[in-house]
Amino acid sequence: MTDVLLADVVATSQVVAATRSRTAKVAALADLLGHTGPEEAETVAAYLGGTLRQRRTGLGWRSLTDLPPPADTSSLEVLEVHERFEAVAALAGPGSAGRRTSAVDELFSRATSEEQQWLRGVVTGELRQGALDALVQEALAKAADVPLALVRRAAMLSGSTVAVVVAALTDGEEALHAIGLEVMRPVLPMLAGTAPDVAAALEKALGKDLGEDLGGDGREVVVDTKLDGIRIQVHRDGDQVRVATRSLEDITARLPEVVAVALSLPAERFVLDGEALALDDDGRPRPFQETSSRTAQDAGVQVTPFFFDVLHVDGTDLLDRPGHERLAALHALVPEQHRVTGLRTGSVEDAEAFLARALADGHEGVVVKSLETPYAAGRRGSGWVKVKPVHTFDLVVLAVEWGSGRRRGMLSNLHLGARADDGSFVMLGKTFKGMTDEMLAWQTERFLALETHREGHVVHVRPEQVVEIAIDGIQRSTRYPGGVALRFARVVRYREDKSAADADTLESVRTLG
Numbered sequence: 001m002t003d004v005l006l007a008d009v010v011a012t013s014q015v016v017a018a019t020r021s022r023t024a025k026v027a028a029l030a031d032l033l034g035h036t037g038p039e040e041a042e043t044v045a046a047y048l049g050g051t052l053r054q055r056r057t058g059l060g061w062r063s064l065t066d067l068p069p070p071a072d073t074s075s076l077e078v079l080e081v082h083e084r085f086e087a088v089a090a091l092a093g094p095g096s097a098g099r100r101t102s103a104v105d106e107l108f109s110r111a112t113s114e115e116q117q118w119l120r121g122v123v124t125g126e127l128r129q130g131a132l133d134a135l136v137q138e139a140l141a142k143a144a145d146v147p148l149a150l151v152r153r154a155a156m157l158s159g160s161t162v163a164v165v166v167a168a169l170t171d172g173e174e175a176l177h178a179i180g181l182e183v184m185r186p187v188l189p190m191l192a193g194t195a196p197d198v199a200a201a202l203e204k205a206l207g208k209d210l211g212e213d214l215g216g217d218g219r220e221v222v223v224d225t226k227l228d229g230i231r232i233q234v235h236r237d238g239d240q241v242r243v244a245t246r247s248l249e250d251i252t253a254r255l256p257e258v259v260a261v262a263l264s265l266p267a268e269r270f271v272l273d274g275e276a277l278a279l280d281d282d283g284r285p286r287p288f289q290e291t292s293s294r295t296a297q298d299a300g301v302q303v304t305p306f307f308f309d310v311l312h313v314d315g316t317d318l319l320d321r322p323g324h325e326r327l328a329a330l331h332a333l334v335p336e337q338h339r340v341t342g343l344r345t346g347s348v349e350d351a352e353a354f355l356a357r358a359l360a361d362g363h364e365g366v367v368v369k370s371l372e373t374p375y376a377a378g379r380r381g382s383g384w385v386k387v388k389p390v391h392t393f394d395l396v397v398l399a400v401e402w403g404s405g406r407r408r409g410m411l412s413n414l415h416l417g418a419r420a421d422d423g424s425f426v427m428l429g430k431t432f433k434g435m436t437d438e439m440l441a442w443q444t445e446r447f448l449a450l451e452t453h454r455e456g457h458v459v460h461v462r463p464e465q466v467v468e469i470a471i472d473g474i475q476r477s478t479r480y481p482g483g484v485a486l487r488f489a490r491v492v493r494y495r496e497d498k499s500a501a502d503a504d505t506l507e508s509v510r511t512l513g
Contacts, residue, residue, distance in 0.1 A: 004040050006081050006111070007074035008032060009047045010118045013127070020422075022135070029139030038166050043082040045165040049136045050127040050423065053082060053162065054089040057123065058100055061452050061462060064120045068105050070113040081107070081119075124452075124462050125500065132423045133501075137161050144168040146176060154179040156188045156377035157319075159248050181317050183269050184235045186244035190273070190309070191380035192367050194387075194508060198223075198351045201368035201385040222327060223351045224308050224342040225358045226365045226386055229277035229291050230497060232305065236262045237269050247499060258305045267314050267333055273375075274307035274340065284362040292497050308340040308367075311375055323383070324371040344371075355387060364388055391512060392470045393418070393504040394495055396425050399460045400447045403432070403440075411444040411459060416469060416489065418482065418506040425463050426482040426506050434470070434490035443494070463500050468492040474512045482506050 015028040029048050036044045046053045084107045091100050108116055121127035137155060141148040146168055154164040154176040167175035181187060195201035205221045231246040232255070241259045243252045252259060258276055278286040278301040285291075290301045310330045311319055318326050330339065343354045355366045365388035373383035395416040403412030413432040417425030435443075450461035470492050477485035486509075495502075 004032070004036055004044055004078045005074055006076040006078055006115050006118075009044065009078060010114055012048065013050075013118060014114075016135075025135055026138045026142060029136060030142040033139055033143040033165070033169065036169070038170055040077075040079050040082075041165045041169055042162045043078050045136055045140065046162050047078065047122065048139070049133050049161065050122060052085055052122060054085050057085055057089045058091065058096075059088065059104065059123050060449070061124045063101070063104065064108075064123060067116055067120075068109040070108075070116050071110055072112070074112050074115065076107075076110050076115065125464055132421075133161055140165055140168050144172055146173050150176045153377075156379070157181055159186055159188060181271065181312055181319055183237050183271055183312055184240065184242050186233050186235065186242070186248045186250075187271075187311070187377045188248070189231060189233060189246050190376050190384060192384035192386040193380055193382055194511065195368070195385045196387075196391070196512065198355055198366070198368070198387055199348045201366075201387045202346075202348055202351060204382040204385045205368045205370045207370075207382065220344050220346040220371060221351075222323065222342050222344050222369045222371060223354050224340050224367045224369060225361075225363050226367050226388065227275040227277050227306060227340060228285055228288050228364045229275035229303070229306075232258065232274055232276050234258060234262050234272045234274070234305070234307075235270075236265070236267070239263070245497060247497075247502070255303060255305075257302060261305050261338055265333055269315065270313045270333060271311040272307045272330075272334070273309040273311065274305055276303040276305050278303050288493055292495075305338055306340045307334050307338060308342070309375060310334075318375070319377065320374045322372045322374065323369055326375065327371070355389075359389065390470050391473065392468050392492055393509055394466050394498055394502065395428070395469050396463045396500050396503045397447065397461060397465045397467055398425055398427055398463055399458050400443070401430075401432075402457045402459070407432075407440060410440045411447050412440065414443075414467065414491070415458075416467070416486065417463065417503075418509050419500075419503050420482075420506055425500075425503075427480050428474075428482050428484060428506075428509060429480060429486040429489055431469065431486070431489040431491060433488075434492065439491070439494075466495040466498040466500060466503050468495055471512075474509060482509075484510055 012028050012032045016025045019025060043053060088100055088103050111119060137151050138148055141151045150173060151168060155161045157179055158164050164179060193204060195204055202221060206219055233244045235242040241252060241262045242250060243255050243258050244250055255276060278291040280286050286301060291303060310326055310333060313329055313333055318329055345351055358366055365386060368385045370383045376383055395418055397414050398417045399415040400411040401413035403410045413430050415427055415430055417427045420426045446465060447459060447461050450464060452460050452462055469489050471486045472488040474484045475487055476483065479485060
């Protein structure tokens with residue numbers, strides 16, 4: 001094997017972007033992965049997925065608008081590019097902006113015109129090559145000649161596909177089988193599907209058409225209160241505790257009250273899944289923005305952890321155990337005041353009554369959970385199904401229009417997009433409803449910082465900001481490329497705890513149709 005050039009990645013990216021065939025995309029990705037050595041495999045896998053390995057670089061669209069003339073020939077190696085971005089990410093303190101500009105100029109001067117375009121796209125998040133992480137996993141399975149299910153499981157337990165690529169390519173199935181749940185190493189969280197009502201949620205969770213006999217065969221589900229807080233995964237190993245977000249960011253230092261609860265529990269080693277929530281004096285949830293502020297800084301309101309699942313306790317992994325076994329382990333470990341309130345039932349009528357109580361208590365809705373399915377880390381399926389009486393979706397802002405009248409001088413009307421299969425975003429509609437004056441001021445500043453270009457009164461932005469949108473439903477429409485449009489869309493809040501990769505898909509929006 002030879003050192004992989006950036007040109008090799010760019011060429012593969014172009015092949016992937018040029019075809020709609022999933023098989024052809026996977027074949028192109030697998031071909032490059034198969035010619036990649038272990039030293040550069042993680043970086044190549046990340047780049048093929050359209051991301052840098054650095055969480056933050058301090059670079060944005062504005063810093064990449066004035067680039068040096070491109071090189072005539074390709075010479076940049078993948079590892080060299082990674083190391084240069086590492087150096088840029090480490091810059092801080094007085095004079096760092098100037099040093100960052102010099103470093104960018106030096107890197108981009110070595111890049112050809114096609115490489116510069118690709119680098120700008122991957123830095124700004126605008127690379128549209130149609131290679132999602134799921135495709136990279138398929139390509140890795142093909143290149144390593146291992147089962148795809150094994151790659152997916154190892155990636156979920158390791159936190160990313162990048163983390164398992166070396167093991168898959170060097171030692172194959174044996175190495176992937178050896179990757180298991182490791183206390184203090186966060187795993188990708190299990191996600192919930194959606195249903196329009198409780199009856200539909202029970203049908204999904206029970207895996208059958210209930211018809212008129214709603215749960216009459218004696219099978220049950222758990223109906224959990226859906227809290228509107230910060231998703232947390234809590235690991236404890238003796239006196240050490242780690243708290244991670246749904247995106248696996250370590251926020252332990254910002255949530256000392258969660259650490260204190262974890263240390264009070266009667267076990268030495270465990271992994272818990274739950275939510276951290278700010279409550280008022282009456283025990284009702286405070287606005288989500290007050291809770292989410294705790295992920296950004298170690299200050300603000302007090303939060304209380306509530307747990308709804310357990311993945312490991314004192315040497316016993318529970319990931320593959322059915323839901324009823326994990327529920328029993330949760331009850332044995334966590335006291336009631338720190339468990340999410342739930343109801344075990346097979347009755348639609350009882351589940352609907354529980355939903356009504358949850359809403360009356362100020363919560364979002366409920367999550368209906370199968371008692372038979374394992375913990376599907378990183379997956380969204382029918383094992384968990386959420387029900388919210390107001391339909392909401394997490395969408396990505398693609399552009400914003402300048403306001404008029406009282407909103408003149410403010411960015412107001414949002415262009416909203418859902419994730420497509422190829423990683424692009426499909427516009428579904430616009431809204432300027434539900435915005436407070438404070439929100440208008442914030443989003444004007446935010447979206448000007450994300451601006452890529454303008455067309456008249458429309459400011460196009462990098463597709464990074466997630467916003468929760470409430471709708472009354474969807475309707476078929478030829479006006480937007482997704483074939484559907486949102487009915488009576490209004491802003492609920494901005495989701496600082498989610499990235500564009502966490503936004504809802506076009507398919508999930510269409511399920512309401």
